[in-house]
Amino acid sequence: MNKIIYTTMIVLIALTTMPCNGxxxxxxxxxxxxxxxxxxxxxxxxxxxxxVTAKTxxxxxxxxxxxxxxxxxYITGDTAKALIEAKRDSLRxxxxxYPRLNDLAIGFNFIDLVLxxxxxxxxxxxxxxxxxxWNRLQPVIELGIGKAKSTPDDMNFTYNGKISPFARLGVNYxxxxxxxxxxxxxxxxxxxxxxxKYDITNIQHSNGYWGExxxxxxxxQSSQALWYEIxxxxxxxxxxxxxxxxxxxxxxxxSEKKNEAGQAWFIPGYGTRNGSLAFSFSxxxxxxxxxxxxxxxxxxxxxxx
Amino acid sequence: xKVFFYTIAFTLTLLLTGCNDNSCxxxxxxxxxxxxxxxxxxxxxxxxxxxxxxxGAPGDSIxxxxxxxxxxxxxxxxxxxxxxxxxxLNGTGGTTVNDTITLDYNxxxxxxSAECGAMFxxxxxxxECTHNIIDSVVIIRKDVTNVKAENLRIYFRNNDMQPIE
Numbered sequence: 001m002n003k004i005i006y007t008t009m010i011v012l013i014a015l016t017t018m019p020c021n022g023x024x025x026x027x028x029x030x031x032x033x034x035x036x037x038x039x040x041x042x043x044x045x046x047x048x049x050x051x052v053t054a055k056t057x058x059x060x061x062x063x064x065x066x067x068x069x070x071x072x073x074y075i076t077g078d079t080a081k082a083l084i085e086a087k088r089d090s091l092r093x094x095x096x097x098y099p100r101l102n103d104l105a106i107g108f109n110f111i112d113l114v115l116x117x118x119x120x121x122x123x124x125x126x127x128x129x130x131x132x133x134w135n136r137l138q139p140v141i142e143l144g145i146g147k148a149k150s151t152p153d154d155m156n157f158t159y160n161g162k163i164s165p166f167a168r169l170g171v172n173y174x175x176x177x178x179x180x181x182x183x184x185x186x187x188x189x190x191x192x193x194x195x196x197k198y199d200i201t202n203i204q205h206s207n208g209y210w211g212e213x214x215x216x217x218x219x220x221q222s223s224q225a226l227w228y229e230i231x232x233x234x235x236x237x238x239x240x241x242x243x244x245x246x247x248x249x250x251x252x253x254x255s256e257k258k259n260e261a262g263q264a265w266f267i268p269g270y271g272t273r274n275g276s277l278a279f280s281f282s283x284x285x286x287x288x289x290x291x292x293x294x295x296x297x298x299x300x301x302x303x304x305x
Numbered sequence: 306x307k308v309f310f311y312t313i314a315f316t317l318t319l320l321l322t323g324c325n326d327n328s329c330x331x332x333x334x335x336x337x338x339x340x341x342x343x344x345x346x347x348x349x350x351x352x353x354x355x356x357x358x359x360x361g362a363p364g365d366s367i368x369x370x371x372x373x374x375x376x377x378x379x380x381x382x383x384x385x386x387x388x389x390x391x392x393x394l395n396g397t398g399g400t401t402v403n404d405t406i407t408l409d410y411n412x413x414x415x416x417x418s419a420e421c422g423a424m425f426x427x428x429x430x431x432x433e434c435t436h437n438i439i440d441s442v443v444i445i446r447k448d449v450t451n452v453k454a455e456n457l458r459i460y461f462r463n464n465d466m467q468p469i470e
Contacts, residue, residue, distance in 0.1 A: 150419075152419060155419070155422045156422050156423055157416065157422060157423040159416075159419070200414075200416045200423055203414055203416075203423040203424075205383055205414075205423075205424060205425055207334075207380055207382070207383060209359060209362060209366065209368060209380050210359060210361075210362060210363070210380060210382050211362070211363040212382060212383060212384050214383060214384055216414045216425075217414070218414050218415075218416055218423070260413070261413065261414060261415055261416055262415050262416030262417060262418075262423075263416070263418075265416070265418070265419045272419070273418070273419070274419070274420070
């Protein structure tokens with residue numbers, strides 16, 4: 001067997017070392033080549049390889065946090081489906097899915113009280129209940145009262161909006177639903193309504209040409225209004241269960257009862273007529289429905305980060 | 306995050322408290338707008354040599370004196386149910402022609418807006434006149450508010466008046 005190999009190698013070496021022009025090698029060159037080839041083609045020493053056992057049929061223990069469902073799929077042999085599920089499962093860990101009823105926030109909008117103390121002639125205050133569902137959707141109900149009393153400079157009347165109730169219903173959407181509920185970026189919509197009363201007193205009327213001057217009033221006016229609001233804002237945890245949040249509101253009247261003696265200047269819950277923008281600033285107290293879940297969530301988010 | 310929250314809240318508060326429009330774009334009181342017409346052509350005309358005077362005005366003060374007008378605001382008396390105006394046309398030969406317009410109405414206080422204030426509005430019920438130079442007075446819009454709108458038309462008989470183009 002070895003003789004055949006050696007012979008074949010000699011022939012091949014002779015062929016490969018032949019000049020390209022096809023001229024035969026001389027006898028000395030051929031001898032040198034043969035000597036070289038023989039010296040480099042000594043039989044190799046026998047190699048010893050440690051045998052290895054195949055792992056193909058070994059079931060590795062599942063990784064930490066792999067759900068039982070995925071493990072079951074591996075065991076039953078549906079590996080492809082298990083891999084897909086495992087990938088989805090990892091995504092679920094990347095942003096926690098919060099429970100349907102995550103927490104309830106009680107809010108108090110107090111910005112108008114501050115502005116009233118600074119000289120504003122009207123105010124709205126309201127209490128709100130915000131249900132945080134999945135840390136994403138937040139149905140909101142706001143109940144409050146509004147009041148106005150104003151005698152504008154250089155004007156001829158006193159507007160007296162009596163304390164009247166209002167209500168708003170709506171929903172928020174939390175853009176930061178993947179994150180901790182302590183920080184929320186919200187947009188939403190509201191539908192508001194109010195039934196209210198007002199007087200306009202001390203109306204000074206004078207006509208320079210006729211030389212007449214008279215005082216009158218528009219008493220006991222009542223009206224009702226319905227409006228919508230598009231809101232956007234932020235809510236941030238300050239301390240423990242306390243948060244602060246503000247909203248910018250674009251609002252517009254949908255309907256309103258108009259009186260013969262003119263329209264109301266101030267609508268409780270809506271504000272004054274001039275301008276389509278409003279602002280609220282509220283303090284919130286949050287009641288979590290799942291204290292453990294929230295803590296676990298914070299821990300898992302921290303781990304992921 | 307908290308710094309961001311407070312910064313935006315403060316900025317928006319400043320913006321929102323500073324962007325209210327407090328202008329009144331209508332009249333500050335309710336005045337009936339009277340336009341002058343030529344009866345033969347039913348066209349708005351410019352009348353020269355017009356003198357307007359409220360009958361009963363203190364000191365017989367003159368509202369407009371020998372002016373060229375095609376329209377005029379005639380203030381009504383809020384404390385009365387009727388107001389009379391005297392119209393005098395000065396002719397080219399030194400002649401004058403007088404007519405009297407009587408307007409009856411109901412009054413009511415009205416709150417226009419915080420910017421324009423509160424005022425009286427009038428509901429015109431009757432318009433009459435003498436017929437020396439005036440052919441007729443017609444109520445076009447009976448509710449007189451602070452919104453500029455034509456309330457009355459006075460039709461003159463004089464065919465020499467120049468229509469407004």
